[in-house]
Amino acid sequence: MADPNPLLYATLLVPVAWVAIGLLGLVRGRSVLWVGRTLFPLGALAGLALGLVALASLGAPTESLTLPLGLAQLAFHIRLDALARFFLLLIGFTSTGIGVFSAGYFRAGEGTAPGLLCLQYHVFLASMAVVVIADDAYLFLVAWETMALSSYFLVTTQHRLPEIRRAGFIYLLIAHLGAIGILLCFGVMQAGNWQFTFDAMRAAQLTPVWASTAFFLALFGFGAKAGLVPLHVWLPEAHPAAPSPVSALMSGVMLEIAVYGVLRVTFDLLHVQLWWWGLVTLGLGLFTSLFGAVFAAVQTDMKRLLAYSSIENIGILFLGVGLSIIFHAFHMSLLAALALAATLYHCLNHALSKSLLFLSTGSVLHATRERSLGKLGGLIHRMPWVAWLALVGTLAIAGLPPLNGFVSEWLLLQAFLFTPDLPHSYVNMLLPMGAAALALVAALAAYVMVKFYGVIFLGQPRERAAREAQDCGRLERIGLLWLAAGCVLLGIFPVPLLALLNNVSRGLLGASLGTQLQHWWLLTPIAPERASYSPVVFMLSTVVLVAAVVLGVRLFYHGRIRKAAPWGCGFPLLTPRMQDTAEGFGQPIRQIFEPFFRIQRALPSPFDTSPHYRVRVEDHFWYALYAPIAGLVRRISSLAGAVQQGRISVYLLYSFLTLIALLAFVL
């Protein structure tokens, strides 16, 4: 191993700095000026540094380091390769925006003291960075659980509300179960040499059965964190419960870290990849994405909607991972690299755009104190900054060209188009279905995002709070602007970043898209005649065309513009309350995908003088999977309770019988 270069130490320094900043937050915990205006910007600066360092060293050779900390036999190992650096970049750049936003966001008197929040927030960041650079099972798990724990405390900031406590509990419980799965996975992967460094796992030779066990344990563990259906139940509860910058971090960064885990285990630590793993992952991913999109469409709470949209995106990410595994297993390395690049690209996209949206809901929440879509509306007038920047995020998440979301979807669809070439007769038939489903999901995402944006920012204010909203402060604007700029840049210049991503795929798959990325402006993942996409040209020509049309119309047209009341179809009392509600907007989806939902509806009778309409849309999984498990535990525990029934004679009898039984056993 070469001498670690200074960049490695710089990378290490950032998590340390974050923890230090967090601890400083305790010094004057109640002072918004200190915590908000000093520490959070510092944290953001550290994030920026991390991102830049990672960007600069993305092509550098792998470096590793052993820290003099940790267990006796197992010191903390640290390793920086291209995959780790890519995710550090993601953490760094995303947290920069979120950090700047948070600097303006947190105010005194909201639940937990700002100083404590600052500590939890920065420890959360630091733990995510450490997860990525950890190179042994123990450090990985410590960082992983610290991440869960710090985010748990962030989620329960508003712990006075019962539903938030419940959300926190479910979150931590599932996170813990997931961590157990990961632990088991590491246990399987060391394959008898009892070295828990990742290097030892790389060297281990596993039989296919054990390798599969390890893979599925990893899928379970990381899937629980990522919100893979059916382990998703915590996500729509916990993400909305947290303060918005934290939701942004959780959705935008933490979920991607889970994907990192899957990639690390599958492509780096395991030495074989079986094609059917990919098929299962892909299937789960597809179902998750469809599930997330469909549920997002019927939500009435803006943050819940975004949380479900995160589930959808996680599904897409796992889809990409699965596709990559399949290609890799069939030794189609170039295509595997393509799918991987699409996945990683989508990680970054999702990190930026989902953070952007969550942050903008934070601004809306601050301005109106309202989360329910049914009470917002028309905020584009009162909050133009937030609204226009959120529009960027909306279009990006919806996967529309020429923004970034489209790039990764485009790459993924391209990868799908090669699945008929797979040398396996069923798989190559089945997989194009995946493309169909992906297309459906992408279209649904657009539906969801129109609902999200339209109901919050467009139309007329539905309640007074929305009518009196104020736009966000300067720091918040900078944070939003940073993320929005990221979305646009990634959308327009995908090629340079994809070229950087080649380092990752070279490291993991031994192949890259190298020669296909010759033109900086033209994206040709496989071959120019096969497919090409040039977002720059696309964007430029759109702008030019719009400008030309505007100018042309200006040139020929001289009419005036008159403002008037909207046309009411002859109905005299058109009030803002007659706009389509969030429920109404989701209604067609609810109807089409009815089997997905567990719907409880109370319709008023025709003669009711004060009619009430109530509908509850719930998740089947909760009732079909989690509730029975909880019931089972309760039943067993009541059986176990019978053991302890208070009578001393019975207790003595237990001892006696135990003794007799053991004696008989020994005899």
Next chain:
Amino acid sequence: MNITTLITQLTEVILAVIAAPLLMGWVNQCRSWLQNRRGAGMLQPYRQIRKLFHKDAVIAAHASPLFRLVPYVQFASMCLAAAIIPSLWTGLPFAVAADTIALVGLFATARVFLALAAMDIGTAFGSMGARREMLVGFLAEPALLMVFFTASLISHSTSLPTIVETLAHGRLAIYPSLAFAGVAFLMVLLAENARIPVDNPATHLELTMIHEATVLEYSARHLALIEWSVALKLFNYTCIGLALFLPWGLAAGTHSPGDLLLAIPITGLKLLVAGFGLALIESLNAKLRIFRAPEFLATAFLLAVLGLLVHLLLGS
């Protein structure tokens, strides 16, 4: 890329922009004839656009800038689409910038903006229209994409000119999968362009309208642009259909300007036939209930997927 191809490209776009209302007029005229009416003549769309451009605009008091931006975006994206679609020849230099997937994305962008604009006013109709528009979109889009996929699996490319070139100038082959795709495409075309049986472009009946509800608040130049882009959209879709399923007669990228000149009348003829067919379909069908529209589109989606499967199964 040289100046000639650039000029050809521009010519094609301009031709499309100009010819689009004509196609719309032709379809309407055919429909009138089929319904035993005299009709307003094929040039009626031009007159309407001209009239709208001369009016003063009325805009709802609480419309946001987004509302006023959307018609331009709408029109620009349809122009862009026209630049990608090989309506006359396959050597379009601009097609490198966007393949079929990007084309679908472009249509989606236009639709999303339209839906957002519809919601901007905050009336019951606007948001209802937006919802229905998106509903149609989310089912039609994947179907369209599947149609493209079938074609691109045949030609091993997602680039539209390459696809068309393979289909038109390659070895003559019968593709059963394309039959499925063709039917699916037709259904998508009907739905996307607000034609019967999914929507009725001529109605303003509140309960059934889809597209009209979204543009209810537009007037004058904005409405003109929207109307024009709607016509352009129909033109684009028809050209896509022609390029995919009746590609013969298109000029290949390497051919001389003579071929190009020849392609103009051929395409024109094909458009006339297609327009008549469209009118025929519209006249023979009744409008579906709005709740049936998803079923209609789901069928389209299934047919497209079926086409894909057939291709994989038969290898053709």
Next chain:
Amino acid sequence: MTTPAFSSQLINLCAALLLLLSFAMLSQRRVLTLVDLFAMQGGTLFISIIVVAWSTGQPHLYYSAALTLILKVILLPLILHRLIRRLGAQWESETLLNTPTTMLVGLLLVIFAFTLAQPISQLANTVTRGTLGIALAVVMLSFLMMITRRKAVTQVIGFLAMENGLFFAATSATYGMPMVVELGVALDVLVSMVILGIFFFHIREQFDSLDLHNMESLKED
């Protein structure tokens, strides 16, 4: 020499007596008689220890015997008598199992204990090889008594009887434990008796009776 044979016969007799007394205690429902039986058991134990000490010539066993005499035959029964009189707990109420069943179970336990002790007895080179099984049987019968009785006092007597069995095992099977240990054990027994005595008063103060069914409130419900 007939002495070993004679002494081992004597010890075996004591052992049998112990077992018999255990059965008697198991079936006895009058608490005061139970205490008397306990004292008799202690006496038998004392005799057996003397015999062992005498036949093997181990002087420290005499101390043990003296301890047993003082503690088990004199002191503890005395304390118990006084306690029971003062607390008015002469009668055992219902046992949890009826007497015949208890006896039957007891019989099975004895068989089990003998079977268990069989392989160990084979190894013993002491004069008292057969007694370990009986000691075990006494322990188990006392255990059974504790399980079936409902009064705090009888439970304690069962507990003490169990200690008798243990003592018997210690002396007869192994010629006594090291002195330090025996002293410690004796001290513990004494202290525990004192504490129990205090406890009886507390229990009666709190529950108005020594019946154990009052003490079933701490449970999982």
Next chain:
Amino acid sequence: MELLLLLGLPLLGSLLLALIGRRAWTPEANVLMSAGTFAAGVWLTAHVIAHGPMLVWHEQFFIDPFNVFLVILTAFIGLTTSLFSRPYLRTEEHHGRLNRRQLRLYHSMFQLFMFTMLLALTTNNMGILWVAMEAATLTTVLLVSLYRTPASIEAAWKYFILCGVGLAQALFGTILLYFAAEKVLGNAGSTALLWTHLNEVKGRLEPTVLSLAFVFMLVGYGTKVGLAPLHNWLPDAHAEGPTPVSAVLSGLLLNVALYAVVRCKVLVQGSVRSDLAGNLMMGFGLLSLVLAAFLLWRQKDIKRLFAYSSIEHMGLATFAFGMGGPVANFAALLHMTVHSLTKSSLFFTVGHATQQAGTQVMDKIRGLITINPTVGWGLMLGTLAILGMPPFGVFTSEFLILITAMRDHPWATPILLLGLGVAFGAIFSRVQAMVFGETRLPRLPHPPVLVPVFAQLALVLALGLYIPPHLAAWYREAARLIG
């Protein structure tokens, strides 16, 4: 000399406090005594580290790395508990739940209890070990019944009878052990029960007798460890005694009992040459873990909750010792350490919390973090630590135990995970509800002392991130001794 101080101080303290116990400064004297004991423990530890195992006073006392770490742990937790009990008992007195006489009893018995614990740990004589354990039972019975309420009397009675009977079995086991040892070592009076001697000749001891002896000793000492189904006294005693007593019961007594079991296991394993002892311990460990985990779901009383959690963790440690081998033993020792530290600190916070709320019923304790942030955070962090959340040390030991189980006994892994998962859900859901939320509780008259809590949690945290090399070497040495 160190040993004399270590054992003499608490004994002396017990007598002293019994004499002067009614003075107002008794709690401080108690702290002073405990501090002295701790200092002696440190001294002893330093000595053992410097000079290796020591065997003193006619070989009656034996200090090796295995028990010296428990000695120092015991002395430390004794010290912290005495620190905690000072304000706690003052508040109890203030509330009129305890009077001076009871306080005198408490302080005297506390010191005596410390003496018995240290005696049990340091003695080389298996008989004395038994005597010390029995004496520990007697002292704690008095401590548990301190409040003299019906419930506490009942709990103490059950504790006394069950443990008394259990220990009687242990005595029988000891007799059998002696019986077997005597054959080999000769009945040279007192040496036949000395552990060091037994350990030397363990290969020649009669296997049948030893396996029977082990069963008796396992049942006997296992009752004190709280192994299911012998555990029934444990939740009652923990819940009804004063909280400092619960802390030392969980933090010390269970450890020492487990220590006794392990000492026996070493002998039996050497003799029987099969995994009998280990397998039995694993079985009991698993059963305790799972049963306790499920019982946790039924708890309403906060101290019972943590009592069951102790059963669960003792089950885990027993399981680990049962598996044997350097890693598992290492893990088990570590687990004993971190469990003691965490659980006693938890009981400290629980003590303050219950005083604050005036009840032990969990449903009535709410919003601790609002009314008293330090208590709230202490409880929350302690709970997370005990649940095995990294970076706390409990995670370290559980990690090691789990991976060893996966290697040697894969079948046990799902059961372990089931237990840990169920316990996590049970404990966390309840603690979260107590720590968070709205509250209407009044403030405490005496400010709580939470320095011990956070000091111990910090230790646990440190152990999770970094085990100093000499400590690790020490643990390894102990693990090697256990085999």
